[in-house]
Amino acid sequence: MATFNGSKYVETQIVSILKQLRANDEVIISDDGSCDDTLNIIKRLNDKRIKIYINKGVKGYTGNFENALIQAKGDIIFLSDQDDIWFPNKVELLMKSLENFDFVISDARVVDLCLNTLEESYFVSRSSSFGFFSSMIRCRYLGCCYAFKRKVLTKALPFPSKHKLLPHDLWLALIGECYFSVSYLKVPLVYYRRHSSNVSDGGEYSSNNLAMKLKIRSYSLLNVIKVLFK
Numbered sequence: 001m002a003t004f005n006g007s008k009y010v011e012t013q014i015v016s017i018l019k020q021l022r023a024n025d026e027v028i029i030s031d032d033g034s035c036d037d038t039l040n041i042i043k044r045l046n047d048k049r050i051k052i053y054i055n056k057g058v059k060g061y062t063g064n065f066e067n068a069l070i071q072a073k074g075d076i077i078f079l080s081d082q083d084d085i086w087f088p089n090k091v092e093l094l095m096k097s098l099e100n101f102d103f104v105i106s107d108a109r110v111v112d113l114c115l116n117t118l119e120e121s122y123f124v125s126r127s128s129s130f131g132f133f134s135s136m137i138r139c140r141y142l143g144c145c146y147a148f149k150r151k152v153l154t155k156a157l158p159f160p161s162k163h164k165l166l167p168h169d170l171w172l173a174l175i176g177e178c179y180f181s182v183s184y185l186k187v188p189l190v191y192y193r194r195h196s197s198n199v200s201d202g203g204e205y206s207s208n209n210l211a212m213k214l215k216i217r218s219y220s221l222l223n224v225i226k227v228l229f230k
Helices: 010-018 040-046 063-071 090-097 132-137 151-155 167-178 210-229
Strands: 027-031 050-054 076-078 105-109 117-119 146-149 182-193
Touching: 010 040, 010 063, 027 040, 027 063, 050 063, 050 090, 063 167, 063 182, 090 105, 090 182, 105 167, 117 151, 132 146, 132 210, 146 151, 146 167, 146 182, 151 167, 167 210
Parallel strands: 027 050, 105 182
Antiparallel strands: 076 146, 105 117, 105 146
16 A cells, blocks of 8 residues: 555555455555654554555655555555555455456446445446557556556566656556456445545546657557566
8 A cells, every 4th residue: 555645544444454354464555755644543553464664765656656565575465545445355356366367457436535426337437448458558447456466566566667657557457468367357346535636547648648648658568578578
């Protein structure tokens, strides 16, 4: 989980995760310099499975997630935003799917700040298509819906340096779809809060500027190819 000034929702999110974990699992939190009560709230949960790291590397959403992923020690990695809520069966269903696949992407239910449903299915509302070439055109997944095996992370690290062109959720999806087996679970397993501070739903990649789109796609493809020679 990457955090930054997330005091309003972070406790509810973490509690929804902890309820599904085993005693030897870990919740890795990388904080990007929060100046609100985020870290104090997390510490007050007083759970030994929570491990907090301060991001001392590249600032920003993708750099913060990269720092969290570098610290992760588990064989299976789940991504989480700071302000959503996991469905109570999320871990169970994704772990089952990971018995046969290397990377799993689930759907999400889009909700407002009070958890009122705005869209039953993120996939349906975005007319999501699946696979590497579709993601190269436009990635229509949410990073908070990813779970994958360590070998995927090993191939994805380190992240390409131009984070605005290639954010973490797009990069991981491209690596997963190019080099590994991927399952698309068309079941909502996250309450995805939509608000003005969301940073994982478009960004530079949603630009309508043709030159920018070409720049993003060429940079993405170049870096995916580079992974072959690691």
